[in-house]
Amino acid sequence: MNLMRHRSLLLATAGTALALSLAACQSDAPAKSASAASSSAAGKAADGGQADASGATDPTGPARSTASKSSADDTAGGGSAGSTGGQASATTRVCTAGDITVTAARQDGPPYTHIVLTAKNTSGHSCRLAGAPHIQFLESHKQDVPSVAKSKPAAPVVLTAGAPAYALVKLSDGGVHEDNEPVSAFSVVLEGDSTVIAVTAPGSGGIAVDPAKALTGYWTPELRNGADDF
Incomplete structure (x- = not known):
């Protein structure tokens, strides 16, 4: 028991x-x-998330961090800037008679039917040389010399300080012709300006001009010797 x-x-x-x-x-x-x-x-939380009071991870933590990095990278790289070259050329102020000096020279080689106008920027700042030169060779012919459309450049001609532009000008068909008239000086007016520029004709005896045959090319940034067939 x-x-x-x-x-x-x-x-x-x-x-x-x-x-x-x-x-x-x-x-x-x-x-x-x-x-x-x-x-x-x-x-x-140590890996980049944000923990709340209940211990859950806030998924917006890494997202905000990524966005901040992207913004900082854009700032360091200068942001997303488009190119404004074309716009700057189009908005550059037009050259006036006070900005440039115009001279004339014979085109090299016979039959010496053309001259070349050179417009040099002497202003110390950039300007835009628009259109073609408005030329009058003779007092008896008040009409401007017609311009050749195919010589027009694709982009505006912007001249920096000291830079030149050129225009090819046809005087006649060549040879001695009864319609040719001697010219020792002539006038040039720029597009967008009304000031008359007096230009001395090249050569000691001047040039022979046939008003019915005279033509001018547009201002171009390079010397287009013979490139414009007119």
Whole structure:
């Protein structure tokens, strides 16, 4: 009888110890889970995310960081600027008679039917030389010499300080002709300006001009010797 009672007491004691042990394990599990969640949230925040009070990561953290970097890169690279060359040329102020000096020279080689006008920018600043020169060779012919459309350049002629532009001018069909008239000086007016520029004709004896045959090319930035067939 005593043996049976002793076994019962041992079993009761073991059961109580097992129950206490299980209770302790259950109470410790939430603490470990909370600690793990806290460590996970801290790790994500360290990687660039922003953790809120509940431990969730704010996905807008990296996005804002990327946008800021992109903006900084644009600023460092000067931003997205379009090219304004064409617009700058078109808006450069037109050359006037006070900005340039116009001279005339014979075109090289026979039959000496053309001269070349050179307009040099002497103003010290850039200006745009528009259109073709308005030329009048003779007092008896008040009409401007007609311009040749195919000689018009594709882009505006902008002259920097000291830069020249050229215009090829036809005087006659060549040879001695009854319609040719001697010219020692003539007038040039620039597009967009009303000031008359007096130009001395090249050569000691001047030039022979046939008013019915005279033609002029447009101002171009290069000497187009013979390029314009007129």
